[in-house]
Amino acid sequence: MLTSIERGLADLKQKLPGLVSTLGDAGYASATGIWAKQVDIAPRAVVHCKNALDVQAAIRIAREHDVLVSVRGGGHDWAGRALCDGIVIDLGGLRSVAVDADHRSATIGGGARAADVTSVTDPLGLAVVAGSASSVGMTGLTLGGGYGPLIGRFGLALDNVIAAEIVLADGNIVSAEASRHADLFWSLRGGGGNFGVVTSMRHRVHAMPSVHSGMLVYPFSEATSVLERCVQIEAEAPEALTVQHLLLADPNGTVMTMVVPTWCGNPDEGEARLEPFLRLGTLLAGQIERRSYGALLSMFDAFIADGLRAVMDTCWLPAFDRSSVEAAVNGMTNAVSPGCAIITHGFRGAASRVPEDATAFGLRRDHTLVEMLATFPDRSDPTDHPRHQKWVRATREAFDTALPGGYPNLLGRDDHDRASHSYGHNARKLLEVKRRYDPENVFHSAIPLPHAT
Numbered sequence: 067m068l069t070s071i072e073r074g075l076a077d078l079k080q081k082l083p084g085l086v087s088t089l090g091d092a093g094y095a096s097a098t099g100i101w102a103k104q105v106d107i108a109p110r111a112v113v114h115c116k117n118a119l120d121v122q123a124a125i126r127i128a129r130e131h132d133v134l135v136s137v138r139g140g141g142h143d144w145a146g147r148a149l150c151d152g153i154v155i156d157l158g159g160l161r162s163v164a165v166d167a168d169h170r171s172a173t174i175g176g177g178a179r180a181a182d183v184t185s186v187t188d189p190l191g192l193a194v195v196a197g198s199a200s201s202v203g204m205t206g207l208t209l210g211g212g213y214g215p216l217i218g219r220f221g222l223a224l225d226n227v228i229a230a231e232i233v234l235a236d237g238n239i240v241s242a243e244a245s246r247h248a249d250l251f252w253s254l255r256g257g258g259g260n261f262g263v264v265t266s267m268r269h270r271v272h273a274m275p276s277v278h279s280g281m282l283v284y285p286f287s288e289a290t291s292v293l294e295r296c297v298q299i300e301a302e303a304p305e306a307l308t309v310q311h312l313l314l315a316d317p318n319g320t321v322m323t324m325v326v327p328t329w330c331g332n333p334d335e336g337e338a339r340l341e342p343f344l345r346l347g348t349l350l351a352g353q354i355e356r357r358s359y360g361a362l363l364s365m366f367d368a369f370i371a372d373g374l375r376a377v378m379d380t381c382w383l384p385a386f387d388r389s390s391v392e393a394a395v396n397g398m399t400n401a402v403s404p405g406c407a408i409i410t411h412g413f414r415g416a417a418s419r420v421p422e423d424a425t426a427f428g429l430r431r432d433h434t435l436v437e438m439l440a441t442f443p444d445r446s447d448p449t450d451h452p453r454h455q456k457w458v459r460a461t462r463e464a465f466d467t468a469l470p471g472g473y474p475n476l477l478g479r480d481d482h483d484r485a486s487h488s489y490g491h492n493a494r495k496l497l498e499v500k501r502r503y504d505p506e507n508v509f510h511s512a513i514p515l516p517h518a519t
């Protein structure tokens with residue numbers, strides 16, 4: 067007698083021949099081998115979708131047989147939300163990127179990474195607002211927010227979305243935009259993958275022939291003065307300047323202070339605008355260079371290792387002020403392994419001017435996003451996970467000016483309490499739209515929504 071999942075798999079294989087893989091297949095291994103190694107999730111099968119109709123078939127069959135589904139875009143969610151114990155809808159076959167003839171927008175496949183986009187937009191001197199790393203999925207990032215180096219000038223990635231094609235929980239394929247399915251379009255900009263599978267998104271594009279940036283390394287012993295000076299320069303600079311601060315270990319395990327300023331305004335001003343960042347202390351390495359936007363996003367590639375285990379915590383700060391810098395430096399001083407890192411992303415300018423109720427994203431005021439990240443190899447030491455978990459939590463809790471909530475894309479799997487704060491006044495509408503479009507919570511494996519009221 068076949069179980070319901072076995073019947074579901076048989077149906078899928080019949081309906082989508084050649085697109086279903088299971089344990090032992092190469093396609094299964096590469097789709098389930100995500101950035102953060104998962105040890106307690108065992109997908110039964112992966113459906114390698116090539117278009118919206120494949121996604122539709124996968125959802126319909128999964129629902130018919132009561133099988134769990136999850137969505138795998140770029141595979142960079144730290145909590146492994148791309149995977150579930152049922153069927154993984156893999157969007158690796160939807161990575162196309164097409165820029166419109168008038169260079170105003172780009173249509174991006176639901177599985178495309180930032181690097182797929184910049185490989186098309188860089189040669190045209192254009193940019194789509196992305197995060198700060200080339201390997202992250204554009205749609206996963208955008209559905210939850212999208213903090214990146216262009217934020218001060220152009221807002222979050224989600225502020226630049228014009229329309230989305232989405233396969234809903236009932237299998238219908240719709241286009242959501244300001245004039246059609248407006249409530250769904252609103253929710254897709256901040257509510258994550260809770261409403262369906264986005265097979266393509268149309269994003270605004272911006273003229274961006276080059277940016278100025280550099281990874282500047284200072285000693286950890288100078289972290290406090292370097293970071294405080296850095297924050298001061300940033301506060302007085304135009305919105306085209308953003309700075310990421312990183313406290314992390316180099317490949318030898320030595321903790322360093324890294325500052326990554328980016329200027330995305332008039333290229334003639336770039337060098338002068340960033341020159342003060344070369345004089346924050348004893349510069350150990352790094353220089354400011356003019357580069358393409360794609361090259362900027364690739365700068366972090368060497369620091370991003372795939373397949374390690376990861377735990378993360380996060381908070382929003384009203385400002386990266388003296389007490390926050392102190393908390394960050396103390397946190398790093400107490401790091402439990404070389405895999406511990408503290409990373410910030412700024413939010414200001416164009417992102418802060420968007421009205422709070424314009425999209426589902428809940429925090430529209432200047433702030434600093436802080437990530438506490440710990441990665442470690444998958445070995446048989448059972449203390450690794452709790453030790454790093456304790457460190458990220460304790461480090462986050464030491465930021466005593468933190469706002470309630472946190473960046474939804476980085477919250478833990480069941481962190482509905484903090485999500486309620488993250489969405490603030492938008493929480494109620496978000497839940498109404500969820501009830502309308504996915505009343506049975508088919509897309510349960512997405513970022514946490516607020517508690518139902």
Ligand SMILES: Cc1cc2nc3c(=O)[nH]c(=O)nc-3n(C[C@H](O)[C@H](O)[C@H](O)COP(=O)(O)OP(=O)(O)OC[C@H]3O[C@@H](n4cnc5c(N)ncnc54)[C@H](O)[C@@H]3O)c2cc1C
Pocket residue numbers: 100101136137138139140141142143144146147148149157176177196197198199201202203204205206207208209210211212213214258259260262263264265370475511512513
């Ligand atoms: C190395 C690294 C760097 C990062 N840098 C940044 C950054 O600079 N700025 C920032 O804001 N965030 C950043 N993030 C966080 C990132 O935005 C989120 O983890 C995001 O969810 C990753 O999307 P993905 O498609 O790669 O992930 P996946 O693991 O594939 O997907 C995660 C979830 O997103 C949803 N999803 C993805 N694609 C779709 C789709 N097409 N349709 C419907 N739902 C979908 C699903 O719910 C899925 O479970 C970073 C993460 C990492 C690991």
